[in-house]
Amino acid sequence: MPDQNNSLYAAAQRVVEAGLANDDSAFTPGRPVWTQTTADDLCQRFVNAPELGGSSFAEKLGRQLADAPPETIQLAAELVYLHLLAPNDFGGVAKRELLSTVLAISPQPIHVPSDLDAALDGGFGRAGTAYRTYRDRQLAWLVRFVVAWKELSSEARQNALADPWAFRDVADSIPVNSAYSQRNVLLHLAFPGTFERIASRRHKQQIIEGLAEDVPQPTGDEDRDLAALRAELERQRGDHIDFYDSDLERRWRPRSGAAGDSESELRGWLVRGANVHGRNLVPEWLAEGYCSLAYPDLGELPSGRTRSQIDTQLAEMQPDLTSKQRSIHVGVLDRFLNQMHDGDIIATVDGAKVYVGTIAGAATWTETPEHLDSRRRPVRWANADTPFTRDQLTAPTKDRLSGQMVVSTLGAEVAEFAALAGIDPDIDPTEDTPEPPANEPVVLPEPTAELANDLFVDLEWLSETVDLLREKKQIILYGPPGTGKTYLAQEIAQFLTEQTGGEHRLVQFHPSYSYEDFFEGFRPQRGSTPGTVAFELEDGPLKLLVNEANKDVTRAYVLIIDEINRANLAKVFGELYFLLEYRSRSVQLQYSPTEDFRLPPNLYLIGTMNTADRSIALVDSAMRRRFSWQGLFPGEAPVADILRRWLHAHGLPADRADLLDALNDRVADRDAAIGPSYLMNSRVGTEAGLARIWKHHIMPLLEERHIGDNVDLLALYSIDALRNGTTPHIRPRENPVLDEEIGEPPT
Incomplete structure (x- = not known):
């Protein structure tokens, strides 16, 4: 078992032991939850009766299991728990929120054991686009796996739990249906010493291709080749290796940064071609497999030119441009010529239709009439015949298409473009593309x-x-x-x-x-x-x-x-x-x-x-x-009791709070009242300390407030005056500022 995340792997083994080795439960040991009957019921309600639409995963699941037996709901929750163990790019609070939402469906209270709950704060890697975008498919695959597992004979189950490759055979008997990531996660959690901590199928392929020279005898079986590759690299180095170690990662993913860096995942670009000097180039792009950038008067501009060199050529060829205009065009050209790389996602729009592909090579120059599409990049268009529409995109992703820049980044929303076009290898492109799921924003925890x-x-x-x-x-x-x-x-x-x-x-x-x-x-x-x-x-x-x-x-x-x-x-x-x-x-x-x-x-x-x-x-x-x-006003919650509670906690005289209340009663101005923090000081425990704070911190505030009022401040606001309850006459201010003039901010 890997040294890191021991609690995570221990938790996974608890689930495997309880649910797969037995018909037990990881959450409530001794209660038969992982039974064939329960698995079949969950499959019927969730897998065989999918709910479409824009609701979140949790909302859909809640409706699907609304009248389900408690055991069915608990099995769903324990599978969601297993699903959530892997990602370290999904915080523990968000994991618990989702799991709690599922557990809340049950009419019977279910509590996650503390050690299993603690494991949710970990994770062994980034789970990838499909894992989070298509959570319903990941869970559906797990349900099918449990159904198939429970149909095995007792001897076959024991053999699969003892032999990782027999276990994988069971997993591979289940149609993957866009759940490559979940399949890889389950294999690793069940047998971390055999299967890699890699959720993404794409990463497995890239590692084998990038380190092909070190694979002793390639078999075409990704998992066996990775196991052989690990053994060979550890033999060469004499130590444990991790494919996400920076030196190895540079070999199989040269443009990546540190493991988990957002820049190491999908990158994408929007390139507009539907109206280039009045001409729609998109049909030609789709038919011939490229995209292009015009600037017909600029001529050929090789890749690798610095922004300064691009700016110089623009200034020579288009002298009427201002420096700010040139800066915009330099950015567009630099992105097209230098920042795009092989494998990056590219999207373009033609009316309501959205086309997506991957960059397939460096920028080139092809002589064409008028040079409107001479500056090109080869593209493998993924949905040239089956475009999706803008309306299928979520609001933030749709907004990526609303700007006017000829070439712009797709940002974090690139994943949705890739998923809808079926580009991500972790998503089965033969599957019907569902509606994009509702966003899952960060969940702010409840205060304790x-x-x-x-x-x-x-x-x-x-x-x-x-x-x-x-x-x-x-x-x-x-x-x-x-x-x-x-x-x-x-x-x-x-x-x-x-x-x-x-x-x-x-x-x-x-x-x-x-x-x-x-x-x-x-x-x-x-x-x-x-x-x-x-x-x-x-x-x-x-x-x-x-x-x-x-x-x-x-x-x-x-x-x-x-x-x-x-x-x-x-x-x-x-x-x-x-x-x-x-x-x-x-x-x-x-x-x-x-x-x-x-x-x-x-x-x-x-x-x-x-x-x-x-x-x-x-x-x-x-x-x-x-x-x-x-x-936050003295005399009103929560400020009204802060000082009194603080004094009690520190064993200091409670009358200091009474004194402040009396002072603010005399100030009689909500916006000019004195806050409790002035007296939240251990020195108020003595009369001398209290008098010092009153003289040097509180009285100056009151002096400023009463400038020009001809008021005897000591007679009105001194400690003795407040304790004695004496209230001298105060001459009204001239031209007072009324609250009505100030207005109250909305609450």
């Missing part, structure tokens, strides 16, 4: 009672806050100073990202903060020539976090914007205003006009805003509409 206690707030308020963030993806915590806005934002962000394996970062806005600081802009760098300065485009904190979030949409990434109202929001956010409301859409950026940019669904924003200076009134309605708002 432990977290609420640590933060001294009510669990109900904390759950509501996370739910608002889950719903809108942007939230602002607003209130007067000292109410814990920044602290709570950081703690909530840390909890969400730790639970999902993501990241959180904090930026603080101020009056001079700009779009260039926040998103992207040109910044001075030391030039190549001594004494010179060059300007390079650099990403700001938002774009840096977006780049991280795009690598794994199953993890949560949170950006905290402290004092969000201190900056000119319209200036800082720019075109991002649009994206805050329309997450599935893309825009072209101010400094990167060749890039289609969108905010990923797993990126969340938490802003904090101080209301004491009334600057909330400066937030325009467009920004207010794009955020959920959660108030």
Whole structure:
């Protein structure tokens, strides 16, 4: 058994031992769940009665098993568990959420043993496109496997559990039906010492082809050839090898980065050809197997030219172009000539029809009339005769087709194009292509009672806050100073990202903060020539976090914007205003006009805003509409009890909370009240410490508020005055700022 992920393999063996060696259950030992009768019932309800449509996998399964016996539901849940063990690109929180949804179908409560639950945090590799896009097919294959297994004689089952190749024969007796990945996962989990930790059939083929010289005697059997290849490489090296080790991976997948790098998977491009100088070239592309890029006046431009060289030739041949226009065209040419590689996915559209293929060679130049299609790349079109339509795409993927760029990236949505065209070898192209499944966004975990206690707030308020963030993806915590806005934002962000394996970062806005600081802009760098300065485009904190979030949409990434109202929001956010409301859409950026940019669904924003200076009134309605708002005010939940709970937890006098309540009663202004954090200091345990904090931290705030009011602050706000209950007369302010003038942000 491999050294890594021991708990994962131990969990898998528990399932195999309970369900395949016996008719038992991994979740509830002693209860017969993996029986022939139950497997047949699950097959009849789920496999033989598929439900089509755009609902999620869990929603469909819930309807299919709505009136099923508890044992059938539990068998489905244990198979889903087995399915979820493998991927490490699908976070533990998301795995548990899906598994819990399946378990909830049962009228009887079912609990996953703690050691099996812990194994969900692991995984042995990226499962691939088909594994997640066609989860129903993966599970259907597992159900068929269990049905076939239970039909075997007791002797045949014992033999298959003892002999990995006999076990594989049983697996291969089941029609694969787009479940190559699940087949490979089951083999590895059952016999990790024999079958590789490789889910993708494509990777198995690439490894054998890339390392063919080291395969002793090729048989054409992928699994046996991989086993022989491993034995030979370990003999040569004298140590255990992993095909995803960087030195080996470079040999079979030269363009890959580290294992699991998003760039090592499918890459795709949209190339437009339906209207090239008024001519539709797509029928010719499909018939002759290529795609092309025009620029008829530019002439031949060999691959390998740098962006600077392309720019120079453009400037010579088309002098009327501005530098910004040239930058856009340079990006298009560079992508077509240099960034596309063999095997990349390519898509094009002709009206409502979408055609998909794979790049099959380098860019070439062919003399043609008018040079409209002289600059070419060979393409193996996969669905030239059977195009799908735009309406079959999910909203984010359809949006990839809506831009105007002649050549643009398909981004993470490339997987859907490949799947619909049947290109991925892990998907059986002879199968009818189903409707694309509904998206499975990152699942934000529910806050725990432990977290609420640590933060001294009510669990109900904390759950509501996370739910608002889950719903809108942007939230602002607003209130007067000292109410814990920044602290709570950081703690909530840390909890969400730790639970999902993501990241959180904090930026603080101020009056001079700009779009260039926040998103992207040109910044001075030391030039190549001594004494010179060059300007390079650099990403700001938002774009840096977006780049991280795009690598794994199953993890949560949170950006905290402290004092969000201190900056000119319209200036800082720019075109991002649009994206805050329309997450599935893309825009072209101010400094990167060749890039289609969108905010990923797993990126969340938490802003904090101080209301004491009334600057909330400066937030325009467009920004207010794009955020959920959660108030933090003394005297109101959850702030009302924070100090009292904190004092109790630290064994400090409770009357400090009474003193703060009395102070805020006299302030009598919700937006100018004093927050509890000023007194959440161990020094308040003594009268001297309390007096010091009152004099140097709280009284200055009150002095600022009453400038020009001719008020005796000590007589009104001193500790003694509050304790004695004396209330001197206060002369009313002139021209008070009414709450009605400020307005209340929507909650």
